[in-house]
Amino acid sequence: MKPIYIHSAVCITAQDSFEDGIMVPLKTSEGKVQAKHPEYRDFIPPAAARRMAPAVKMGVAAASKALQKANVEQPDAIITGSGMGCMLDTEKFLNALIENKEEFLTPTAFIQSTHNTVGGQIALGLHCKAYNNTYVHGSLSFESTLFDAQLALQEGSATTVLAGCVDELGTEFVEYVRLKEQQETIPKQVPYGEGTAFFVLSQEVKEEGVILRGLQTFRTVSEDDITEKMLQFLRENQLETESIDAVFLGTTGDSYDGYYNVVSKSFLPKIVRIPFKEYSGDFYTCMGFAVWWAQYLLQEQCAPGYNCEPDVTPKYQNILIYTQEKGQNHSFILLSKT
Amino acid sequence: MEALKQELKESILEALNLEEFTVADINDTDPLFGDGLGLDSIDALELIVLLDKDYGIKLTDPEESKSIFKSVEVLASYVEANRKK
Numbered sequence: 001m002k003p004i005y006i007h008s009a010v011c012i013t014a015q016d017s018f019e020d021g022i023m024v025p026l027k028t029s030e031g032k033v034q035a036k037h038p039e040y041r042d043f044i045p046p047a048a049a050r051r052m053a054p055a056v057k058m059g060v061a062a063a064s065k066a067l068q069k070a071n072v073e074q075p076d077a078i079i080t081g082s083g084m085g086c087m088l089d090t091e092k093f094l095n096a097l098i099e100n101k102e103e104f105l106t107p108t109a110f111i112q113s114t115h116n117t118v119g120g121q122i123a124l125g126l127h128c129k130a131y132n133n134t135y136v137h138g139s140l141s142f143e144s145t146l147f148d149a150q151l152a153l154q155e156g157s158a159t160t161v162l163a164g165c166v167d168e169l170g171t172e173f174v175e176y177v178r179l180k181e182q183q184e185t186i187p188k189q190v191p192y193g194e195g196t197a198f199f200v201l202s203q204e205v206k207e208e209g210v211i212l213r214g215l216q217t218f219r220t221v222s223e224d225d226i227t228e229k230m231l232q233f234l235r236e237n238q239l240e241t242e243s244i245d246a247v248f249l250g251t252t253g254d255s256y257d258g259y260y261n262v263v264s265k266s267f268l269p270k271i272v273r274i275p276f277k278e279y280s281g282d283f284y285t286c287m288g289f290a291v292w293w294a295q296y297l298l299q300e301q302c303a304p305g306y307n308c309e310p311d312v313t314p315k316y317q318n319i320l321i322y323t324q325e326k327g328q329n330h331s332f333i334l335l336s337k338t
Numbered sequence: 339m340e341a342l343k344q345e346l347k348e349s350i351l352e353a354l355n356l357e358e359f360t361v362a363d364i365n366d367t368d369p370l371f372g373d374g375l376g377l378d379s380i381d382a383l384e385l386i387v388l389l390d391k392d393y394g395i396k397l398t399d400p401e402e403s404k405s406i407f408k409s410v411e412v413l414a415s416y417v418e419a420n421r422k423k
Contacts, residue, residue, distance in 0.1 A: 046357075046358050047376060050354070050355045050356060050357060050358070051355065051380075100391070103390075103391075104387050104390055104391040105387070106353070106383070106384050106387045107380055107383045107384065108355075108380060108384060111380070
């Protein structure tokens with residue numbers, strides 16, 4: 001099967017990722033970290049933006065920039081993943097429902113609260129009537145999006161896919177989740193975050209590009225079996241642990257970090273290990289940030305925000321990303337430089 | 339009446355999230371839809387709910403709504419004459 005090339009990648013998180021700025025670890029003392037929002041006027045008309053919550057603005061702006069970077073005007077498919085959808089408008093709508101005793105319900109928050117608002121707004125902005133789907137599978141929402149994109153490209157139903165993910169903090173629900181997490185014996189040590197990442201994917205060859213080489217998810221795996229699952233995943237993609245130049249791990253400091261420890265031990269001590277949630281914060285689709293960062297490393301051969309040395313021998317050829325949520329929803333993503 | 343107009347302008351800006359505008363930008367006779375504030379059908383629904391919630395006015399006839407939302411001046415006169423709270 002032909003490889004899938006990442007033709008462009010754009011990300012908005014608590015980092016300066018939209019402008020490819022320097023990545024700085026977040027303070028662990030912060031409970032929640034908001035995304036660094038770009039100037040949305042450059043991407044969204046003010047009349048349209050007034051009804052958009054941060055998730056929608058982030059998604060539309062990132063998608064728009066990703067298409068611009070890839071010189072694509074109309075994708076053949078728009079596929080979005082979101083763990084919690086448009087949380088802010090959901091909260092607004094439900095609170096209004098309670099406060100007004102189920103009367104005086106206004107349409108805007110309801111319309112904008114649906115999970116597929118982001119994918120819909122991207123399509124409306126582009127006047128794109130192509131396949132449009134949104135996956136809401138908790139912490140595997142982005143991975144499900146990539147699976148669908150992979151299928152669409154490999155089956156030939158699309159030649160260019162705009163695939164991405166988005167989640168926002170909102171004002172209340174995530175705070176309740178955070179408070180509940182704090183009651184755990186070993187709670188997460190990374191703040192809760194928000195963000196988006198969009199990618200233009202195609203089987204059209206991109207010279208010196210990055211390919212989405214492999215993708216696998218597991219609902220449940222024991223800590224004893226995770227290493228074998230990872231090794232099997234690498235073997236299926238014709239790689240060994242020695243071929244991996246960097247590993248992105250979703251460590252959070254909670255009691256499930258043992259999974260990352262055993263996976264990490266399989267790799268050479270000298271290779272780079274990036275605990276990506278310490279940079280993005282934790283949210284259901286933060287895997288999108290990891291994929292964005294990993295493709296940047298492979299493409300530029302240095303971290304975002306740094307001047308890359310010219311003519312340097314490629315240091316990063318293959319990068320593995322692994323994450324899980326509370327011992328469930330494990331995912332491996334493998335990116336390679338062509 | 340002037341106080342009501344001011345109140346309606348503030349409510350419209352807040353309910354419709356018109357961040358680009360201030361109360362001073364809305365003239366009493368400016369059309370709310372079309373060339374004026376550029377409101378659309380979803381905004382019309384928001385305004386109908388606003389009248390019901392804040393003034394106890396229930397609008398059921400779309401044609402009537404169209405004429406009432408002509409401008410802040412027309413809207414204020416209608417509210418003044420028909421408000422139940």
